[in-house]
Amino acid sequence: MGDMNRRDFFKVLGTTGAVGTLTACDPRTPVEHIYPYVVQPEQVVPGAPTFFASTCGDCVAACGTVLRHREGRVVFVAGNTESPVGQGGACSVAISATQEAFNADHIGGPQKGGEDVSWDDALAALSAAVSGGSATWLGRYRTGALDRLLGDVAAASGMQRVHWEAFGYESLATASKLAFGIDGVPRYQVAGAHIILSFGADWLNTWLAPVDHQAGYAAARTHEQGGFVAEFVSIEPRVSHTGTKCDQWLKSNPGTEAGVAFALAKLVAEKKGSAMGAESLLSQVDAAAFASAAGIDLAKLDVLATKLAAKPSIIFPGGVTTQGENSTHLALASLVLNLVCGNFGTTVLLGAHTNLGVVSSYADVVKLLEACAAGSVKTLIIDELDPIFTLPAELKVADALKAVPNLFVFTNGSGDTHPENATLLPPGSWLEQWGDAEPVKGHFQIRQPGMAPQHNTMSQGDVLLSVAKSAALVIPSAADTVEGEAEDEAVSSTDTYALGDASAVPGFEAVDFYRYVAGHWADKLFTGDDFAAWWIEVLQRGGFAAAPSEEPEVSLNPELPAPNGGSALSGNTLLFFPHAHLLDGRTANRPSLHEVPHPVSGLTWTTWAEMSPATAQGLGVDKDGHVTVASGGVELGPLNVRVSKGMPDGHVAIPSGNGHQDGGSRYERFGANPVRLLKPAADPVSGAMVYLSSEVTVTKTVLSGADWEKYKRVSLKGSEDMDNRPVVLDAYAPDVVEGKEVELGHGMGVHVVKDPRIEAAGMSYDMYPEPEHPTYRWGLSINLDTCTGCGACEVACNAENNVPMTGPEQHQLWRYMGWIRLDRFWQGEGENPDVRYSMAICQQCAHAPCEGVCPVVATYHNLDGLNAMIYNRCVGTRYCANNCPYSARRFNWHTYRWPEGFELMLNPDVVTREAGVMEKCTFCIQRIRHVKTEARPNTVLSQDVERLTACAEVCPSGSIVFGNRKEADSAVTKLAESPLSYQLFGELNTKNGVEYLAKLTHTKPHHGEAHGGGHGDGHGNADATHGDVGADHGDAGHKDAAQGDEAQGEHHHNHGEDHGSDADKH
Amino acid sequence: MQNENAVTYGLVNKEVIEPLFKPSLAWAAIFAVDLLILAFGVYCWSYQLEWGMGVAGYTPPVFWGVYITTFVFWVGIGHAGTLISAILYLFRARFRTGVYRAAEAMTIFAVLSAGLFPNIHVGRLWYVYFLFPYPNQRLLWPNFKSPLVWDVFAISTYLTISSVFFFVGLIPDIAAVRDSNRNPIIKKVYNMLCFGWRGTDTQWRHYMAAYGFFAALCTPLVVSVHSAVSWDFAMAQTAGWHSTIFPPYFVAGAIFSGCAMVITLLVPITKIFKWENYLNILHFEAMAKLCLLTGFILTYSYIIEHFIGWYSDNPYEWGIFVDRATGQYDWIFFMMVACNCVIPLVWWFKKVRTNLWGLWLVSIVINIGMWFERYNIIASSLAHQFDPGAWVLYVPSWVEIGIMVGSFAWFFMWFLLFVKLMPAIAIAEIKEMIKPPLSTDTEEAA
């Protein structure tokens, strides 16, 4: 084995059969071959998966991941339960990483000016340029070994380092540095917070470490864990994706959030009687003035401050949408508020803080680009950034880059930044790279490749090492410390892949980045005797946690700048927000992330302009309309319109990520790029980019003919609200915590009147008994309270089950093939948006309406409680889908295929479906079959199946739990017994295998809502919701909603009216 | 027979058989246009087979659309024929005789058209044989609990028995055509077609007994077929479909549309072939009255359906009926009510229902209305299902419309061929209506 190289190791075993459809009339079939290994690797068994622990490289969170490897390729990415960031969850971006690796538009190797060049030439040019001095590295935030290597190379060659990302954290980093003197930004631990307050950060989805935050959020919302249900207050101009989960939305005028945070800090300090060292700062705060500038009633802030003073809380700073000219002040104010509330050390960590490596600012980048344009930058190396796409048009980035004589861009071919004069260096995806990360101070994670590089690629680390070698840079290398035969042996005997001969470079022995990483770890982290054993454990577990960092005593720097609360922006402001899946556009080349409907708007493959109903009415457009948004001579459009109740009047919000103009990937060119509308401006304190200042004009665009067809987009979320149907039921959180009788849905839905005499007589309402499930009854429990609508389940399901991508034309006809339909219902209005997410999947009914109507028994109920779907028996009458009350079935309208390259990412355990076949969620039957097979001949499974299905495996908030309902002590059975648990449309009595846990609300429910059309008196008075007011309202007497009679219905009405009048008085 | 004394056995043969075999230029032109439209329909279907069902406008969760709408429409049309020939035969309704042959032919061709649609509609036509019970090595059988298998049984039984009934009725008349024609080839062919029928006493004896049994068998079949079709909907859980009223409602609607189609077809034929002796305003008026009756049952069903939707206090049921009347498909609902409930009321005026124009135009309106009724039931219910997260708008594509129009061409192709090749009026039965020639008559005349 010692002499094998890395490619041979992963030599593909080609036993996958042809997927072609064999029609009956042609007797010919292609001859298929079996290609066995020449030399079979010991750990690979063809047909069985191998798992590799790794670390996601797509954003700064660097969550731990587990790659499932089959026959030479990674087929699934899941979270690593051992990783403290992520805790087993994975986000849509990490899961879709296979689409980066197998992307059909991935460049095959290094290129210059569109021509392929060899790595030798490219590296020679790079070495020459770097050793010539005055090189600049412009790249993403990097931690771990790569950060160290970059530092070493920079020190040896005089290379300048600029680390910046769009939607970066320079304001928070500056504020942290300013206030407490730490390098890095705090780590937010939501789990212990009773009150969660956010000023616009999209912390559940795109901000900092969303997967980590989601896990914490789920813990804070689960009363069984902490005995409380956290209350989430969002202070932001627009209800962001994270804001949809809030219990209270205080609408701030854009640009004034810092003032609100300062005002709150002052109020809390007053209530607590201690400002924790922020006295002088807060003495300069005029709370009333700041509140009125923000357009928020001071009394409401006072109520909030009372709660913050009383209970543990967590305060998130601003996000991209609220990143104005005083963004550092907003970050500072949030830190001060956390300080005043006493959150440091409990929910906000400075010791084990989030590590971003070197953080440069947008101002630094602008300065660099100016230098480029001036011709003073001779060599620029861009590390997986897309400055042309992510920086405002006015900066003329493309021109600046063209003026650089030696331009090197690490890119896999996607994005707009591939100028003619650049040498493109494909680093490959993180699935194919060695590396590591230190996402949290003191916690180290290893990045292990799950497969051989699919293209002729070379990671940044390898490139830097090669450059160092040929430029003969003498650097204090980590490899020096890998001394002695023992450790050298250890690294090579890990059996993951073998090392070649170490070339003799003076003072530098690491011939590739793998060896460098190992050396780095040996140097920094390894303390014991047996490096080999330790290293194997590191690789198996995916990382290593050093002793937890001590939380420091927090002391605020007394000399802080005077608080700048910001002023409300005049005119129509562009509220720029990050797309939940596409982030700043770096993942726009992954079709699956466009394909999955945007969690809130439901739009796919497009960019839209979000506006309030009043604004839309003023423009004369509706949800089918189009607008053009213009600013400073730049026009963006036609954009689809999304009318949202979570938008302030007058302003317009546009998501990032779409609309590459010159994109290298065929999937990037949809929609429009709102960054082009932004004016270049920076926060004077931190130099962070200003996203919030652009005044825009919005005009209606009338399209016709082919244009209308092209831009016609349908939101894959049907109705804006639940239309009074009992889809997502709610429960009053304080009742749940106190263990009172919980009434789900508050009178919403259908009351099934049951005659007690029937049961007394021993008769059944069912015509037929429930089918028997001798051993298993697979079930799923979905917590709709902790579900944040992030869409990870959808992406994972599509990846696991080979769900085809159908594209925008088919989406116009709702032919999205994903088995999960993540519904979003905007139930509330104003201060209580009450947005409810529902994960509609096959409910695996025991009395399934679909089964009885199938003429050929292609779908039936099996002994494990599954609603089985046998694809090759299906004729395609589609009757089952009509008859499914949950609309959970998908039909193959065409034989959808994958573009060349993408077929490699298919899961070999799942068949692809041809046209005319019905499909649906099967609870990942291939995984169930696997665990059952493993256990045979026993029926008691040998492994824990709580996260068996793909959706449950990745769910960052752990909202999805799978299990056997026949086992009394399985998690899913226990959840099903919870008073919060209900079956979707339970009155249909289809005896579902899927149970939902109700959404918890901190708003005292009104029974009037259920009958009053949903928009009546019940809304817009969240101030009257918590605690005392309305405590006398009906808790008793609703023991069983199912027994509700006419009289009780009226009773509900009365409560609604009573409460409405209370609220008015208030 | 208004003037049955003037009509003799010989005259019946002459008048009914005369228009056969001589295609006029007009007939040929209409037939050519018809074939062109049919060819377009065939093209649409092959286009769909090649590219997949997706070329139709299906918008999930609307999984059924124009094809099933047209299927139900044709099955409905197919009702009148057997109803007229079988039930009215048993009731000895006199006006049946002139109408029934053409009506029965219409039934067969309508069922032939209807039978195409399940095939057009299924996703994998090449596996459609899975729906039939046949022994196979896989030991797999259809699901006899599925309404679609009931459909397979009902439609194929209906087609078989109606065809047999139709053909048995034709045997003596084919013999008459054979005897009146001099062309040896036609003679030979028609002799084979009528199995050498000569009208012997034994033949007539068993024939008449069997014909009675066919009528008796067809009568429940007529009711059962559209009930089975209605169960496709009524047995489903979907709101707006799941209703016990469906079988009688569908049967009434089927008779309504079927009788209207008979009027639509026979008015021009009567004029063109000059068959006023056998088919005249009295027949059409009787058909119109039947339409008025069934139209009222239909209107009542609409009202009851909506009332129950409201009275049940079931948000899904009521939601669907409100949506049908006021939602995205309101114009379809309007078409349905206008064409089926309001416009046919003009037949209350004797002037209108005894005027051929009045009969013909209103009958076409009814046919349009009945198509929209099925569209209204199918598309609107599916576009507005239980889960509000999956509410959509379904608009048919040109492929669907092409195939639908093609099915009309298919139907008319058979009908046009029929009127030129087979006696469209039952010669033998018309003779039964005529007073038989008796020696006493001659004596009197003398």
Place this chain on the structure above:
Amino acid sequence: MSSHVKGVFNHLDSLITAIDRLRKADFDDYTVLSPLPRHEIEEAIYDNEPSPVRWWTLTGALVGGTGGFTLASLTSAVWPMALPAGKPMISIPPFVVITFESTVLIAGLATLAAIIYHCRLPAMDLPIECEDPRYSSDRFGLVFHDLEGARKEEAIKLLHDSGAEEVSCADDEDDATELVHEEA
């Protein structure tokens, strides 16, 4: 070669009279041909004895009914674990539909078989005397297939007496053909 006697009637009552007379005279090898079914003829010949077709129909219905139900039940029993929608293996309501449809189908086909059998269809080899185009138009026919001598004379007389429009007889096929031509 047969030697037949052929009577053509214009009037139904004359035909009935002829049938009554020849039955009294013990003729049995005769055939009546008519362009339409008349009960008078059937009564006159068969004395209202019901046609055996009904037994065919009944048998068909019984076979179809039991067959349909049995088919549905047995095929459901092949896969006892694959029961759709929780319905039991033998669920009566759905199977009633199948039973009904198969009853009608098989009964109808049996009736068709009955026609074919009892009417001796296809009747391509009927004696030549039965072939006369007028019989499908406006004339009735009464033919004797094989008469010789005195019986033949008696038959001719009987036909004439009953009011036959035309009576002819032939000893072989050629003559019969001629006769037809004469008529035309």
Place this chain on the structure above:
Amino acid sequence: MPSATGTPRVWAVILLGAVSFASKCENIDVTSNEDSFPIETHSLLPPEYPDDVETRISVGSVVQPVDPQPIEFKHDVHASSVEDGGLGMSCEYCHSNARKSKHAGVPPTQTCVGCHSMIDPSGREGLVQLDTYIKESGENYGQPIPWVKVHDIPDFVYFNHSRHVKSGVECTDCHADMSKHGVAVRAPDMTMLMGWCLECHAEHPSVDANYGADADLRRAELKDCYTCHQ
């Protein structure tokens, strides 16, 4: 009464209605995005295979002749017992994944090399063929041996060798007794049709042996469609 002037008017109205309805029709362009979202067509004609694709005739259950293998491998020599003049090797010596994975596995060239590096190939055709592959592979890891598939399980069928082998189903229960055959063949009764699988799926004696009291339940489970279909 219908008149000559009235008829066209009526047709015009009907036509107008039809056209207005048709104008509301959806126009679905299936080919517009072939590069990004390919859709496969189902040709109404038999597929045309490009010249470089080898085909063979396969009609339903008819046992097909198997195309020539790249190496004329003699199963009988390897697998028949020593008394019968063979080498007496067990099936799992080469098909070593049969107990571990759903694929029984075809041995890597390495396995052949294990013995054949010590056997003189000269004069024997099969061995010469093998030798070329070994020489190619040798140090440089050349091309794998392109064996021709004998059995082709459809993609929609889930078949797991290890489940069967571990349950006590003998290789020869399904495959022909390879100690009596040379080059891989299909056993005549091994039709690979569903009915053939069903013949013993719930009836195999190993069910009783493995499950005892639970055998009845297990038999029912073995006839569950999800046991074999995916």
